[in-house]
Amino acid sequence: MRALTWHGKHDVRVDTVDDPEILNPRDAIIRITSTAICGSDLHLYDGYIPTMQAGDILGHEFMGEVVETGPGSTLQKGQRVVVPFTIACGSCYHCGKHQYSACDNGNPADNQDIGQEMYGQPMSGLFGYSHLTGGYAGGQAEYVRVPFSDVGPIVVPDGLDDDEVLFLSDILPTGWQAAENADIEPGDTVAVWGCGPVGLFAVQSAFLMGAHRVIAIDHFPHRLELAKKFRC
Amino acid sequence: MTMATDDAPPTTSKLNEERASAIAAVTLPKGDDLIGRAVTINRPRDELFAYWRDFSNLPSFMDNVERIDILSATTSHWVVKAPAGRTVEWDAKITEEKAGELIAWTSGEGSDVPNSGRIEFRDAGARGTIVTATIAYDPPAGMVGKVIAKLFQREPAMQARRDLRRFKQLMETGEVATAAWTQKQRDEEKA
Numbered sequence: 001m002r003a004l005t006w007h008g009k010h011d012v013r014v015d016t017v018d019d020p021e022i023l024n025p026r027d028a029i030i031r032i033t034s035t036a037i038c039g040s041d042l043h044l045y046d047g048y049i050p051t052m053q054a055g056d057i058l059g060h061e062f063m064g065e066v067v068e069t070g071p072g073s074t075l076q077k078g079q080r081v082v083v084p085f086t087i088a089c090g091s092c093y094h095c096g097k098h099q100y101s102a103c104d105n106g107n108p109a110d111n112q113d114i115g116q117e118m119y120g121q122p123m124s125g126l127f128g129y130s131h132l133t134g135g136y137a138g139g140q141a142e143y144v145r146v147p148f149s150d151v152g153p154i155v156v157p158d159g160l161d162d163d164e165v166l167f168l169s170d171i172l173p174t175g176w177q178a179a180e181n182a183d184i185e186p187g188d189t190v191a192v193w194g195c196g197p198v199g200l201f202a203v204q205s206a207f208l209m210g211a212h213r214v215i216a217i218d219h220f221p222h223r224l225e226l227a228k229k230f231r232c
Numbered sequence: 233m234t235m236a237t238d239d240a241p242p243t244t245s246k247l248n249e250e251r252a253s254a255i256a257a258v259t260l261p262k263g264d265d266l267i268g269r270a271v272t273i274n275r276p277r278d279e280l281f282a283y284w285r286d287f288s289n290l291p292s293f294m295d296n297v298e299r300i301d302i303l304s305a306t307t308s309h310w311v312v313k314a315p316a317g318r319t320v321e322w323d324a325k326i327t328e329e330k331a332g333e334l335i336a337w338t339s340g341e342g343s344d345v346p347n348s349g350r351i352e353f354r355d356a357g358a359r360g361t362i363v364t365a366t367i368a369y370d371p372p373a374g375m376v377g378k379v380i381a382k383l384f385q386r387e388p389a390m391q392a393r394r395d396l397r398r399f400k401q402l403m404e405t406g407e408v409a410t411a412a413w414t415q416k417q418r419d420e421e422k423a
Contacts, residue, residue, distance in 0.1 A: 020413040025406060072406065089405040093274045093359055108409045109397035110421075113390060120241035125409065135411040145413045148405070 003057045003141030009047030012058065020137065020145035025072030028149035030083065034162035035062035035139050038170060039196070044130070051114055051131040060085035060127040061169040062139025063162060074150040081153035082168045083146055087125035087136060090151035100124065106148065107134040167201070175201025179209055186210035192232075195223040203230050267367050271396040274360040275403045277353045281332045283403065284351055287324075293398035293408055295422050296391065312345075313423075320344035345369055363399070365392055 005015045020029055038061050043049050063082040066075045075081065087107075088100035095103050103124035107115065112122035114132045125147070128138015137144060146153060156165050175198045184190060190206045192199050195218040206214050207230070216227035224232075242254035273280055283289050287308045291297045298319060301309040306326040314320050322343030328336040328350070338348035347369035354362045398408045412418035 018414045018416070021415055023410055023412060023415060023418055024408070087409075089401070089409075091274065091404045091406075092400075093272075096274070105401045105405050105409055108411050109394040109401065111411065112397060113393075117243070120243035125411070131411075134409075137411070137413045147409060 001142035003137070004059065005054075006044060006052055006056045006058055007054045010045065012045060015055075017055075017057070017141075020143050022068055022070045023145065024147060025070045026148050026150055027070040028066055028073045028075045028146045028153070029068040030062075030064040030081065030139075030144050030146055030153075031067045032062050032064040032139055032142060032144060033080070034064070034166045035059050036166060036169070036171070037061075037140075039198070040129075049130045049132070051135075053131060053135070056128070056130070056135070057137040057141050058128045059138030059140030059144075060129055061166065061171065062127075062144065063156070063166050063169065064139075064144075067143070069149070072150065075153060075155070080156040082156060082165050083127070083139065083144075084152045084154070084168070084173075085127050085129070085170045086152065087127065087134065087147055088151055089148050095151070100152075111135050167197075171197050172201050172205075174198050175203075176205040178202045179205035182206075184209040184211050187212045189213045189215070191215040191217060192227075193217045195220075195227045199223075200226060200230065203227060203232055207231065267392050268364065269392045269396055270362055270364040271393075271400050272356050272359050272362050273400045273403050277355055277361040278332045280361050280363060280403055281335075281353050284399075285329075285335060293402050294395045295398070307340075310339075322347070363396065365396060367392060 001017060001019045002014055003017050004012055005017070006012050022029060041058060044052060044058060063080065066077050066079045066081060069075050069077065084100075086100045086103070088095050088103035089105035092104040094100070101124050106125035107122055108125070111131050111134050115122035118132070123133060125134030125136055127136050127144070128140065136147075154165075154168055178198070179190075179202050182190065184206055188211050190211045190213070192202050192206065192214060195203070195216045199216070199218070200223075203214050203216060214230075214232050216224060216232035218224055218227070242250055245251040245254065287300045288302055290300055296313050298311045298313055300311070303309055303323070308324050310322050310324055312320050322345060323340040324337045325340055326335060326337050327348075328334065332353065334350055334352045336348070336350035339346050347367065349365065349367035352364045354364070356362045401408050410418050410421070412421060
């Protein structure tokens with residue numbers, strides 16, 4: 001398959017690599033139909049994230065069609081799914097409390113050492129985001145292997161286009177969480193500093209949570225234009 | 233020595249010296265012949281004990297163990313990977329067993345790598361079971377010994393920690409997590 005691979009600072013290439021295979025019972029293989037570039041992919045591109053290795057496949061915001069499933073997957077061939085970037089097992093203590101980013105098992109045993117050394121505790125696995133988070137191949141590729149596919153992927157109902165659901169993989173929940181952390185109550189006035197994609201999702205989330213008025217703050221006129229379209 | 237002023241783990245300390253020594257304490261082998269590690273597993277104690285007690289299960293999460301043959305209720309034969317495609321072997325005998333609580337073993341005479349260890353299981357309330365492994369080993373002298381020592385001293389504490397993590401993954405999720413995306417890659421990782 002073709003895949004976007006990292007080779008060093010400011011050096012990413014579209015390479016031909018092996019197609020992914022089902023390796024564990026709960027795996028699924030997804031044929032990618034849409035993928036986004038995240039702001040945090042720039043940190044990889046600019047060489048700020050340690051533990052990247054030449055040939056690592058990038059991409060943690062993606063969706064596609066299920067083409068193959070392991071015997072423990074709950075997905076079915078032909079289903080369209082959005083895949084959240086966190087690789088969580090669904091069975092550990094933290095997953096039981098919906099603390100998926102603290103999953104004990106999504107990160108392979110060998111790569112947990114790095115997080116343990118840096119932070120005192122390993123973190124969950126992520127797609128396409130360095131060996132600190134597992135060294136998993138990402139979704140800026142034609143196909144991807146999705147571990148624990150019975151936990152993360154969201155099956156997309158018919159009638160919704162990729163563009164309407166793709167951002168469930170990362171950036172919409174990121175903006176939503178920012179609004180959630182502000183404990184917004186009906187009738188509140190809310191200010192959002194920074195109106196890039198995350199900020200604009202925070203704006204829309206604030207309205208959904210009942211904010212009466214949202215003030216958008218940014219120094220790029222075109223971002224403020226977009227914010228106005230969302231009633232800011 | 234500078235004292236920490238908050239309750240964060242010392243491995244995350246803002247004080248360089250304190251952080252470095254805490255990380256070393258976690259990652260470096262303590263001496264070269266005795267290691268102990270613990271992990272908390274979100275499964276009942278009896279279930280974990282039963283899986284471990286069947287030694288033929290151990291290679292499913294111990295990547296450096298090629299196979300274990302069961303010889304009798306208390307004895308088994310271990311074949312363990314060594315560098316350059318070689319293997320080292322020994323017979324192990326269970327020396328102490330308390331159902332659901334602990335298993336202790338020691339290698340028999342003439343072992344390539346004399347070793348002994350114990351695995352203990354303790355209730356951890358809502359978090360499941362705390363599993364503690366203690367392993368002692370004695371690499372022999374000489375050329376063969378050097379090769380074997382390299383295998384075991386490669387970072388024995390790290391090997392034990394990884395084995396316990398894989399045990400946890402297998403018991404909690406039914407599989408051992410891997411970032412490989414082809415079978416060939418996974419085989420190379422385990423080799």
